[in-house]
Amino acid sequence: MLTKKDSSAIVNCVNYSLGISRRSPTFAVGLLIVVLFLMLALMADVLSPYSPTQSFSYKVLNHPGDQFLFGSDGNGMDVFSRVLHGCRYAFGISIPAGLIMITIGVPLGLVAGYKGGLVDEVLLRILDVLRSFPTIILALAVVAAMGQSLTSMVLVIGVLDSPIFARVVRAEVLALRSSSFVMAAIAMGNPAWRIMFVHILPNAILGVTAQLPMRMAWAVRISATLAFIGVGIQAPTPEWGAMIRQGAEFVITGEWWVALFPGIALMILVLGFNLLGDGLSDLLDPRRRSVGK
């Protein structure tokens, strides 16, 4: 039996989330998609009818149908089970990569923006190099160099993308540096690290929050692209990019399902992350706050 207090809390909670989803439907839809995929990833073992690497050697390239919901691939493996297990790889790459991006990029941007000088100059030049350097080629070369493993892929993606966070934080810090609360903190005799991390960081973190889902989307995409080219994760592993690579050779002879389903899953998850980021920047931007009402 719910007490009155409990139920009003629930009503408040529901109202609040309704309000958010009315203010930014993109955010709500994005969150829904990402949470759904997270659940699929967690329950992949329970939901999938077969093991993702179990091979039915007499049932190669079966049409989608009764036994195999999404058909079977060139090795006679169930595409549906493999797509489900692919969710695990997507999150297994994007979550740690996102953490790496933040732990490297945010302090770098703080120091560069607050201290200026040499650190700032070096950061700007690195950004210049990265801007004129094709990211995918860079990622390809580094993953090929560091050895073909999941860990190296996560590391490369995280490190490569951290300058983007540095840039976002740097821009916010530059705007905040001369504001009165920072001046007051300096006048109080706070050390520089304390001003950066305790006073400026909480005010600069909003931009990062909106950026993170977009960069995670990028991480999912680029890891799949690398696997598609044949670098990073190799074939029998149920990763979406590697599955599309397997399916590519059958497309021209009309066996579409091997490549179609992992691609759709990849697209929806990336779309979810992007919607989430888009909605977050809408919700967090005070100038646009009134537009969506």
Added chain:
Amino acid sequence: MSATRRSRIIRFLFFRFVVSIPVLLGIIFLTFMLIRIGGQDPVAMIAGPVADSAMLSAIRSQLQLDQPLLKQFLNYVLLVSQGDLGVSWQGGKPVLSEIKQLFPATLELVFLSVGLAALVGVPIGMRSALKPNGWFDQLTRFCSLAGFSMPTYWLGLMAIFVFFYLLRWAPAPMGRLGVDVVAPTFVTGSVLIDCLLEGNWSALNSAMSHLALPVLCFALLAAAPIIKQTRAIMLEIVGSDYVRYARANGFSQKTIEKIALRNAAGPLLTFLGSELTSLLAAAALIEYIFSLSGLGQWGLNAILLGDFAVVQGYVLTLALCSMLIFMVIDLLVLMLEPRN
């Protein structure tokens, strides 16, 4: 154009030129080190599986791979400054001449696609910014995000399935020309232009049908960020003080649109420039799917095979090209700037 403005432009070009040298060196250094610390051993790949260790070390010293890395790097920079990009280990051809052969094909693909995407994307983005959160805006926002999220190669594959396998509209995704036509002589390297120059209509027809699908796929993906960015730029301008001021002064909608467009041109061009450069690299995937044998496909193969000189040449070309694009765009923006 006033004298002060011209001197400003000259100063700008000089500054950009000076700044671009360390960046370029940084890129060469990065590529150089990345592929050399890499897991692949090109010597083993060249020598084949039966080679003994004496043969391996002979090849290694012939390729000068046994020297210290820094010396190898300095040698390479010295050669590049003389316009020599080295020789491909896989095909034995000079890298520079290969780039001259292949780069026009990639440029053709990228410029056609970006041109098409900009022609479609910019007006759509502007239209959706006029009524933010209207039905048109919501629809285009969703579509552009969906396009943003689609993997290039997957879209290409699905397009091949539908238009080649099911409908038989497109030719097989194997190269730039059908096997039944005479290829035009190499003049500019762009198949379309070469066919036009020669008046080779059957080849032109074949080239166009081979390019249609890749260009459409690529343009579809390129249009998504263009729409998104145009919308954001226009929203910023429509909400700005000077537009509000112009409106308060009673200017007609047409005049206001003219003012807005002039101010949007700068950021839009800058964005199109960065889009162009990122697509130059992304072209590799489309070329790979459709076997268009452009620069990207060549560079991609080289990375997988550990063909050092080719990878370096490929990355250097892309970097130089993107620097040139950024420079031209920044110059254009400087000239369009309404404030001087």
